[in-house]
Amino acid sequence: xxxxxxxxxxxxxxxxxxxxxxxxxxxxxxxxxxxxxxxxxxxxxxxxxxxxxxxxxxxxxxxxxxxxxxxxxxxxxxxxxxxxxxxxxxxxxxxxxxxxxxxxxxxxxxxxxxxxxxxxxxxxxxxxxxxxxxxxxxxxxxxxxxxxxxxxxxxxxxxxxxxxxxxxxxxxxxxxxxxxxxxxxxxxxxxxxxxxxx
Amino acid sequence: xxxxxxxxxxxxxxxxxxxxxxxxxxxxxxxxxxxxxxxxxxxxxxxxxxxxxxxxxxxxxxxxxxxxxxxxxxxxxxxxxxxxxxxxxxxxxxxxxxxxxxxxxxxxxxxxxxxxxxxxxxxxxxxxxxxxxxxxxxxxxxxxxxxxxxxxxxxxxxxxxxxxxxxxxxxxxxxxxxxxxxxxxxxxxxxxxxxxxx
DNA sequence: GTCTATAATATGATAGAC
DNA sequence: GTCTATCATATTATAGAC
Numbered sequence: 267x268x269x270x271x272x273x274x275x276x277x278x279x280x281x282x283x284x285x286x287x288x289x290x291x292x293x294x295x296x297x298x299x300x301x302x303x304x305x306x307x308x309x310x311x312x313x314x315x316x317x318x319x320x321x322x323x324x325x326x327x328x329x330x331x332x333x334x335x336x337x338x339x340x341x342x343x344x345x346x347x348x349x350x351x352x353x354x355x356x357x358x359x360x361x362x363x364x365x366x367x368x369x370x371x372x373x374x375x376x377x378x379x380x381x382x383x384x385x386x387x388x389x390x391x392x393x394x395x396x397x398x399x400x401x402x403x404x405x406x407x408x409x410x411x412x413x414x415x416x417x418x419x420x421x422x423x424x425x426x427x428x429x430x431x432x433x434x435x436x437x438x439x440x441x442x443x444x445x446x447x448x449x450x451x452x453x454x455x456x457x458x459x460x461x462x463x464x
Numbered sequence: 465x466x467x468x469x470x471x472x473x474x475x476x477x478x479x480x481x482x483x484x485x486x487x488x489x490x491x492x493x494x495x496x497x498x499x500x501x502x503x504x505x506x507x508x509x510x511x512x513x514x515x516x517x518x519x520x521x522x523x524x525x526x527x528x529x530x531x532x533x534x535x536x537x538x539x540x541x542x543x544x545x546x547x548x549x550x551x552x553x554x555x556x557x558x559x560x561x562x563x564x565x566x567x568x569x570x571x572x573x574x575x576x577x578x579x580x581x582x583x584x585x586x587x588x589x590x591x592x593x594x595x596x597x598x599x600x601x602x603x604x605x606x607x608x609x610x611x612x613x614x615x616x617x618x619x620x621x622x623x624x625x626x627x628x629x630x631x632x633x634x635x636x637x638x639x640x641x642x643x644x645x646x647x648x649x650x651x652x653x654x655x656x657x658x659x660x661x662x
Numbered sequence: 663g664t665c666t667a668t669a670a671t672a673t674g675a676t677a678g679a680c
Numbered sequence: 681g682t683c684t685a686t687c688a689t690a691t692t693a694t695a696g697a698c
Contacts, residue, residue, distance in 0.1 A: 269663070288576045290488050293691065307664045309693065366572045373629040374564045374572060378486045388629040416626065416635055417642070424622030428614065431571040431586040437614055444615070467681065491673065505682045507675065 273311050275301045277321050284322055285361075285368045289375050316383065323386050326368070330390055334397045344404040345449060348418065351398060352445045355425055355438055363433040367426035369394075395419055406454040414452065421445055471509050473499045475519050482520055483559075483566045487573050514581065521584050524566070528588055532595045542602040543647060546616065549596060550643045553623055553636055561631045565624035567592075593617055604652040612650060619643055 279300040283292040294315065298308045312318040337350040355362060365371065369390045376384035398415035407414055425441045428434075450456070477498040481490040492513070496506045510516040535548040553560065563569065567588045574582035596613035605612055623639045626632075648654070 272663080286576065288488065288573060290486065291577060294693090295691080304665055305692095306666065306668095306694085310663065313693085315692075365576055370625045370629075371572045371576065374569045374625060375486060377628045378484065378563055378569065379489060391626070391629050413638060417639070420622035420626050420639060421619070422622070423625040424618035424620070427568045427572060427621040427625065428589070428618050430575045431568075431589050440611060441615070441618060470681080492675085493673080502683055503674095504676085504684065504686095508681065511675085513674070 269311070272301070272303070273321075276303070276308070276311055276318070277325050280318055281322050281325055284319070284372065286365050289319060289372065290379070316381075319381075319383050320386070323383060323390070326390050327393060330393050334393070338397075344401040345453070347401050348398060348405070348449055349446060351394065351418070352422070352442055352449070355422060355429070355442050359429070359435065359438055362426050363429045363435075363438075366430040367423060370423045370426055391419065402452075405452070407452060418445065418449070421448075467509070470499070470501070471519075474501070474506070474509055474516070475523050478516055479520050479523055482517070482570065484563050487517060487570065488577070514579075517579075517581050518584070521581060521588070524588050525591060528591050532591070536595075542599040543651070545599050546596060546603070546647055547644060549592065549616070550620070550640055550647070553620060553627070553640050557627070557633065557636055560624050561627045561633075561636075564628040565621060568621045568624055589617065600650075603650070605650060616643065616647070619646075 276297060279297050280292070283296055283300065287296070294308050295305050297318075298305050312321070337347050341347045341350060369387070373384065373387050373391065376387050395412070395415050398418060399411040402408075402411035402414045405411075421441070422445075425438060425445075429438050474495060477495050478490070481494055481498065485494070492506050493503055495516075496503045510519070535545050539545045539548060567585070571582065571585050571589065574585050593610070593613050596616060597609045600606075600609035600612045603609075619639070620643075623636060627636050
């Protein structure tokens with residue numbers, strides 16, 4: 267197999283296993299086994315686990331960029347685009363209930379390890395944050411765009427953590443609905459509705 | 465030293481290290497070193513790491529119970545009590561920015577490990593959840609008490625995760641303020657105010 | 663570019679002296 | 681109740697054959 271293709275397979279397997287089992291709990295042997303490679307050969311492609319982590323973060327940044335571009339192209343209005351983000355909680359519900367949010371859990375783990383890559387992992391958050399902020403500007407909320415982006419990012423993280431703890435579909439559905447209602451209430455000039463939860 | 469006292473020292477050291485470094489990343493040697501014990505002697509007190517984890521979760525449940533009882537005694541109104549919960553994000557801000565929320569990060573890690581104790585760890589969440597729900601009932605919101613409890617628990621989790629990712633005090637302060645405003649808006653019969661973010 | 667073999671280390675865990 | 685010594689295993693990582 268061509269080196270580049272093998273490398274890509276390793277990165278994708280590591281991406282999945284780091285998400286499903288965690289960074290520390292995933293060994294080179296696990297990944298090699300997944301790809302069908304010998305442990306020894308692994309080191310031809312990645313010298314250290316940190317180098318692999320770096321490649322995984324880069325891969326996630328690229329995947330995220332691509333997803334945001336698709337949302338951007340698919341929807342006409344900024345509100346629809348932000349709803350695409352909110353809907354991630356529903357689209358990926360099964361995985362989130364099993365393993366939490368891939369970004370939040372990685373950032374948490376790397377923070378505890380005080381890992382050099384912790385700030386690079388947080389850049390995945392920043393990619394969502396800046397895209398959301400951009401949407402809130404187009405939405406007509408320029409002054410508070412970043413705070414609104416952080417607010418909705420915060421909510422999605424909270425829902426993901428409790429979804430993994432309780433594995434309660436109804437809770438996820440309710441909070442996604444609250445987020446949509448909150449978003450609608452953010453329309454400039456919209457009279458504040460008597461929302462119960464948001 | 466008396467066995468019970470040594471055992472307690474082990475549990476408290478493990479509690480701290482599991483929080484600061486994570487469960488998997490903390491070894492028996494780390495904990496033994498912290499307590500000033502030999503690795504061998506460790507096994508007199510705990511046969512397995514899972515047995516230790518169980519003791520740590522029990523310890524956290526007791527600490528949480530005790531904290532909730534103090535909040536209950538210190539405040540006269542349910543709203544003040546719920547504010548005590550929200551203020552945890554400020555009181556423990558430095559630790560949360562470094563290591564995230566102790567409950568959320570443990571639940572996330574155990575979910576990924578598919579650890580037997582994952583549901584026991586989630587009981588720490590449930591202790592907060594039921595106490596908060598109780599406060600919302602006293603607050604006059606019986607019908608939605610559990611959903612409101614889950615909502616505020618969700619927000620505190622989201623803030624903790626992003627606090628660890630960005631270590632941004634202003635973000636934490638803003639979101640805590642939003643939570644307080646949200647709570648005030650939950651008073652039964654309160655006309656909905658034009659809150660920007662909540 | 664992939665393999666087997668192996669080094670060096672750290673882990674969870676045990677045995678037995680004191 | 682604590683210690684030292686040790687086991688079995690798993691890990692990251694390297695060397696060298698093919």
